[in-house]
Amino acid sequence: MKDPESRTVFAGVDGRTDTELPDWYRRKKTVDEPKSFAEAVRDLPQAVETTVAYQNPYTNEWVETERFNALVEPSRARTQAREEDADTDSLFHIPTDSYAIINPVDVYGPLEDVLREETIDETPLGDVMFGEIRRYRGGGEVHMDVMFDGLEVRLPGRSDPITMGVTSGYDFFGEHAVYVEGFAQDGSCSNSMRSLTDKEVIKHVGDVRDFRTWWEEILAQVELVADDLFEFIRDAQEIDLDFSELPFTVTEFYSLLGFPDYLAERAAEDAEANAASPFEIDMWTLHSGATYALTHFFQGKEGASLDQYVRVANDILFNPEGTIDRVEQAYEQQLDAEDGDGSQSSLAGERALASIERVSEDLQANVEQFEEREEALRERFQQVAN
Numbered sequence: 586m587k588d589p590e591s592r593t594v595f596a597g598v599d600g601r602t603d604t605e606l607p608d609w610y611r612r613k614k615t616v617d618e619p620k621s622f623a624e625a626v627r628d629l630p631q632a633v634e635t636t637v638a639y640q641n642p643y644t645n646e647w648v649e650t651e652r653f654n655a656l657v658e659p660s661r662a663r664t665q666a667r668e669e670d671a672d673t674d675s676l677f678h679i680p681t682d683s684y685a686i687i688n689p690v691d692v693y694g695p696l697e698d699v700l701r702e703e704t705i706d707e708t709p710l711g712d713v714m715f716g717e718i719r720r721y722r723g724g725g726e727v728h729m730d731v732m733f734d735g736l737e738v739r740l741p742g743r744s745d746p747i748t749m750g751v752t753s754g755y756d757f758f759g760e761h762a763v764y765v766e767g768f769a770q771d772g773s774c775s776n777s778m779r780s781l782t783d784k785e786v787i788k789h790v791g792d793v794r795d796f797r798t799w800w801e802e803i804l805a806q807v808e809l810v811a812d813d814l815f816e817f818i819r820d821a822q823e824i825d826l827d828f829s830e831l832p833f834t835v836t837e838f839y840s841l842l843g844f845p846d847y848l849a850e851r852a853a854e855d856a857e858a859n860a861a862s863p864f865e866i867d868m869w870t871l872h873s874g875a876t877y878a879l880t881h882f883f884q885g886k887e888g889a890s891l892d893q894y895v896r897v898a899n900d901i902l903f904n905p906e907g908t909i910d911r912v913e914q915a916y917e918q919q920l921d922a923e924d925g926d927g928s929q930s931s932l933a934g935e936r937a938l939a940s941i942e943r944v945s946e947d948l949q950a951n952v953e954q955f956e957e958r959e960e961a962l963r964e965r966f967q968q969v970a971n
Contacts, residue, residue, distance in 0.1 A: 586883050586891065589719035589728075598700045598711030599623040606715050607734050609745040609772035614717070622714060622731075623697055630724035631688040632656040632677055632757045655679050656686065656757050658724070677725040677757040684789050687762040689727065692755065695796040703804060705735050710804070716750065719887075728754035728887045730768060730777070736808065738769070738815045745772030749811045751803060752779060754887070762789045765799075767807045769814070776876040779895045781814070782806045782966070809965050816958060821869040821902050824951055826944065829864045832937030833916065839875065841915040842897050842908065852878035872902040903959060906948050913941045 596619040597604030605611075606619060620628075634654040638647040661675035700711035713734040720727055732750030739746045752768035755761065767781030785803065828835055835857055839849035856874030857863040875898035883891060900908045920934040 587721075587886055589721055590723070591720045593625045593628070593718040593720075594619045594716075595622045595625045595718065596715040597621050598697050598709075598714055602712050604712055604715065607748070607772070610715060610732075610748075610770075613775055619715070622693075622700075622711075622716075625718050626689050626693045626697075629689045629718070629720070629727060630658045630661075631690070632686050632725075633659050634686065635662075637679055652682055653679050654682055654684065656684075674723065677723070678759060680759055680789070684759065685762065686757075687755065687787070687789070689755070692753075692763045692796055696800045699797060699800045699804065703801075705733060708735070714750075721886075722756070722758070725758060726754070726756040728752065730770065732768070732770060736811050738811065738818070740815075740818065743773050747771045747778070747814070749781075749807055749814075751807060752777075759789055760888070762787045765803055767803075767810050769810075771873070771876075774873070774877060775880065776873060777880045778876055778899075780892065780899055781810045784892075806966050809962060813958060813962050817902060817955075818869050820951060820954060820958075821872065821905065822867045824868045824905050824948065825865050826868070826871070827865050830940055831944070832940060833912075835863070835866065835871075835874075838871070838912060839878075841912045841919075842901075843915075844875070844878070844894060844897070847884070848878045848882060848894070851882045868901055868905045868908075872898060875901060903955070905951070905955065906945065909941065909945045909948060913938065913945065916941060 594606070594614050594616040596606050599621045600623070602621065604621075606614065606616075633656070635657055636649050636651075637653045637655050638649045640647050656677040656679070657675040658677065659675075661673045664673050665675055697711070700714060701709055703710045705713065710733055713736075714731060715734060716730040716732050718727060718729040730750060730752050732748045734748065736749045737746035738749070747769050749767070749769045751765050753763065753765040755763040764784055764786045766779065766784040769778040769781060770776070771778065782803070785799070826838070828838070831838075833841060834853070836849050836853040839852045840846065844852060852871075852874040854874075855877040856866050856870050859873065860866040860870050875894075879891065879894055879898060883894070885891060897908075897911075900911070917938060920938070
């Protein structure tokens with residue numbers, strides 16, 4: 586992903602907690618003394634409204650309009666007022682008057698209260714929380730990872746856990762006031778697993794809901810995912826793709842799923858390096874290759890441009906049948922495109938498609954188990970929301 590303008594690592598909900606970063610996370614973050622979450626949130630830029638005027642091109646007079654309001658950062662505006670040559674820009678955005686400002690403390694203040702009360706193994710979540718806040722566009726766009734030491738999945742043979750949490754963020758530019766979704770990070774490789782729950786989004790218009798209840802529901806969903814994630818991973822480890830029998834390479838597998846070439850190459854390198862055999866790779870390892878590429882080499886922005894690839898990567902783990910169907914359709918379209926005279930695909934192409942279909946047929950024994958687990962998880966999500 587594009588490098589943020591600044592990063593802030595935090596540990597513990599506030600200054601009253603004596604929270605330390607987990608060893609695996611501290612090894613990857615060069616920070617001497619992390620801030621508390623409450624302090625980090627209150628250091629974030631905020632927005633206030635002020636009136637907007639336009640210059641009449643015929644009279645050169647400035648005319649105020651009630652149809653728009655400028656969003657400015659108040660501390661920067663004060664600096665501009667005190668220092669004529671201040672090298673700072675306080676303006677974020679000029680939306681219509683229906684725009685609703687939601688500042689970071691409005692969203693994450695209620696989260697702090699919930700974290701002080703909710704527990705894991707009788708320890709408040711606020712005592713085991715840690716993560717990172719990333720700023721873009723002058724602090725008008727913010728993304729953060731919030732994780733909980735101990736809310737985790739441990740895989741056999743690995744010393745570092747997959748730690749669960751949420752990724753959340755907001756911007757002042759009219760796209761989303763705030764979003765949140767389930768998240769996990771694999772401590773052994775720092776791969777980020779995103780969209781582990783449905784993304785919840787609040788827009789910059791209309792009434793703002795009760796954020797406390799919102800956070801309680803989301804954290805309950807994350808705990809449910811933590812309970813089931815190990816089972817999904819274990820099942821995916823039992824599904825192998827034998828690339829010596831398939832008509833495409835590992836790199837082409839990711840390309841057929843829609844990954845751009847530079848990501849497909851990185852994903853394939855990681856999957857092949859971590860598989861027992863570079864020709865026979867299980868779906869969990871293929872998923873891990875995809876998250877490796879997206880975490881460490883994605884060249885776009887956090888947000889919608891990343892989300893489309895995250896969904897594809899997650900399907901490798903949670904919906905292997907759908908993944909194979911997607912690959913088969915993409916390969917068939919590729920064959921049709923190469924068949925310039927419009928005739929039927931060649932015999933070689935038909936044999937290639939048949940080999941993919943055999944893989945899909947072999948998956949049928951596992952499909953029902955995946956579907957039942959996902960349906961049960963969805964039902965528990967609904968119970969939490971109600």
